[in-house]
Amino acid sequence: MPTPTYINIHTHHPSPQGITVLNTFLQEFQENDSQQYQSVGLHPWHIEEHQGVLNNLTKAADRKHVLFIGETGLDRAIDTPFELQKEVFVQHIQCAEQLSKPMIIHAVRSYPDLLQMRKQSKAQQPWVIHGFQGNLQIAQQLLKTGCYLSYGEVLFKNRPKVIEAFLQTPIDRLFLETDDKKELSIQQVYEQAAQLKEIPIFTLIERISSNFRKLALFEG
Numbered sequence: 124m125p126t127p128t129y130i131n132i133h134t135h136h137p138s139p140q141g142i143t144v145l146n147t148f149l150q151e152f153q154e155n156d157s158q159q160y161q162s163v164g165l166h167p168w169h170i171e172e173h174q175g176v177l178n179n180l181t182k183a184a185d186r187k188h189v190l191f192i193g194e195t196g197l198d199r200a201i202d203t204p205f206e207l208q209k210e211v212f213v214q215h216i217q218c219a220e221q222l223s224k225p226m227i228i229h230a231v232r233s234y235p236d237l238l239q240m241r242k243q244s245k246a247q248q249p250w251v252i253h254g255f256q257g258n259l260q261i262a263q264q265l266l267k268t269g270c271y272l273s274y275g276e277v278l279f280k281n282r283p284k285v286i287e288a289f290l291q292t293p294i295d296r297l298f299l300e301t302d303d304k305k306e307l308s309i310q311q312v313y314e315q316a317a318q319l320k321e322i323p324i325f326t327l328i329e330r331i332s333s334n335f336r337k338l339a340l341f342e343g
């Protein structure tokens with residue numbers, strides 16, 4: 124990777140700004156020669172309809188430009204049985220460990236479950252909790268197990284507990300993202316993050332670029 128730039132660790136829309144990790148749902152994954160960095164996984168929302176595609180997970184995830192496994196995870200706000208979600212999540216964890224790739228994780232009302240699975244599975248690969256909206260206490264517990272936290276739209280909202288967690292998230296465990304928000308640019312998210320943390324935006328650009336190289340491009 125050349126000079127430090129904006130890293131959008133999780134987005135559903137390709138963007139010309141900086142480096143983006145384009146989320147690709149496993150059921151839509153296509154073999155191609157694209158140089159676009161991607162993540163691939165079966166989203167908890169799609170488990171019941173598309174569980175069959177899990178057979179293709181390792182093959183798809185093994186592609187060079189697939190840097191992350193996911194988004195995958197746990198969601199207590201949907202009807203899909205939680206035990207089934209856990210089963211599918213474990214398959215993603217195994218895939219990530221087998222291929223030595225980090226994960227992008229979707230978690231709704233399930234941070235304690237996630238923490239428990241992180242510990243139980245003894246996973247070595249870093250997990251990036253995307254769209255993090257937890258409080259300081261759960262943030263610290265996740266950080267202690269080697270997770271990274273990624274923030275996006277929430278930084279513009281009046282959510283004091285999440286903002287407190289954000290302010291206490293060390294920059295070397297931090298990522299930023301636009302997720303599915305088309306109207307939001309990654310530059311805007313960086314500007315907001317820099318303002319909240321009261322640091323120059325270039326510091327964020329440099330240090331998050333370094334996180335990215337370490338995690339995804341296997342550089343010291």
Ligand SMILES: [Zn+2]
Nearest residue numbers: 146194302303
């Ligand atoms: Zn997403």
